[in-house]
Amino acid sequence: MTLLALEGVGKSYRPGHPVLRGLDLAVRDGEWLGLLGQSGCGKSTLARIALGLERPDTGAVLYRGRPLAGLRGAEARQARRDLQLVFQSAAVSLNPRLTAGASIAEPLRNFEPLDRRGRAARVAELLEMVGLRPEDAGKLPGQFSGGQLQRICIARALAPTPRLIVMDEAVSSLDLVGQARLLDLLAGLRRSLGTACLFITHEIRLARRFCDRVAVMDGGRIVEEGPAAGIESMARHPAARALFDAVLPPLPPGMAAR
Amino acid sequence: MTRLLSIEDLAVATGSGRPLVRGVSLTLRAGRILALLGESGCGKSLSLLGALDALPPGLRRMGGVVALDGRPCAGRELRGGIVATVLQNPREAFNPLLTLRAHARETLEVRKAEADARLASALAEVGLDDPAVPGLLPGEMSGGMLQRAMIALALIREAPFLIADEPTTDLDPVARARLMDLLAGLRARRGLGMLLVTHDLGVAARLADEVAVMQGGRIVETAPTARLFAAPAHRHTRDLLAAHAMLCADDRPPAKTATVGAVA
């Protein structure tokens, strides 16, 4: 079943410069969809619109078949809980004056009937899940490295057990081992809870490894969509081809891959 | 002309004395690119900030010497004119109320028209040639646009060295390849010496002459790039290379591109 759908979504910030132009995209329950595209093509804009944080100029976002913007009361609350976004720049999406623990506890306070002890325990559990230590709960954002901040943002998004997590370059500052571990963690949640993911990334190899399907954006629309395996050889659209062909080889020039 | 920027035995600790970076030595040479790898949180950014005397409040540099052609100097003498820097989080490095054009005018301290012209050509070099870009505020730019804008601003002063912390994380493959070509060109034409912190082993492979690997606040291995990829000595280096190889294992077999076998 379709969890979230964008239908004919248009958006522009400057007259005459549309960012999204009648874009259609759907994520199914439990599905992992990779979203690729040139820098500046509108992926983060799409993410904000998909979560209802920004209004599209035209078109609609449907959550389980119903317009997101029309939901009220308990249903709107449920949608806010079910859809979580990990923003592209971790450092600025965290309040610099809140400890990591307080940031992660915020969605718990809103959505879970937990007392203080229960919340603290859940925060500790979430920190460990994303590869940090429970005692990191007391530190401020300024005391973490770039990759550690991204882990905090992922923990915060996972706190209310969403149905869909939108990851906007959410592991881009992590080393490869850290990226693989975190994505394995999310893949585990998908197996146990059916959590879907819209995975916005410039790392084609990560999308290929972790997603079911991959979509490529260009000129404000989806121009290519298909199964993640073999996407590089199937892509026809010039914008998609350009991305796939530009991926840096894994080894120094002159060294053959074994 | 400046040839050598050396960081020796650098240490960084918290106010209470807990060490975060220890005994870090790195050498930047004109016309050479050094890549710094290491797992998240191992101390890469703090090493750079420590060397430049730009540590955040609460942290202290505990020792170490930074020298320019053998002459010890303070980090603040280096920033800007001698060492151009690209910080890890572009959005934090910008003043949200200033357009890119205003940033360039502030950085350059030359006539407005000249600052504007130099900004335009630097932006074109990083692939931001839309004439609207200099007039945008940071909040109006995408992640990758900001990252490239920051690189353009770092390059316009034509400093002999560049230190860049994860400069490619928000770039698509085309923009990334283009930046690689730009940096390789600057190394060849201007003899720019660089230190690139990156977790992308493809970037290190494409561009670096030498690679240093960090773990737990220390440098555990430094080697010429080809040797590091072919015969990693430290266990941590081998782990990073193994993760990289696993991720690349499903790559399409390379087309007719280089499998020359120059390196054994």
Ligand SMILES: Nc1ncnc2c1ncn2[C@@H]1O[C@H](COP(=O)(O)OP(=O)(O)OP(=O)(O)O)[C@@H](O)[C@H]1O
């Ligand atoms: N608040 C805003 N005001 C004006 N223009 C904006 C705003 N937000 C985004 N834009 C413009 O919209 C376009 C798309 O930006 P967006 O951040 O969605 O791109 P992106 O695909 O996420 O890029 P990247 O891969 O670099 O993160 C860009 O041209 C950008 O300048």
Ligand SMILES: Nc1ncnc2c1ncn2[C@@H]1O[C@H](COP(=O)(O)OP(=O)(O)OP(=O)(O)O)[C@@H](O)[C@H]1O
């Ligand atoms: N102000 C601070 N107070 C205390 N500890 C800090 C502070 N800033 C950073 N740290 C810690 O120092 C260590 C090194 O941080 P640094 O930012 O140098 O890591 P990094 O190698 O750049 O990581 P990344 O690749 O994730 O950016 C981290 O474990 C971090 O938690």
Ligand SMILES: [Mg+2]
């Ligand atoms: Mg973006």
Ligand SMILES: [Mg+2]
């Ligand atoms: Mg860092």
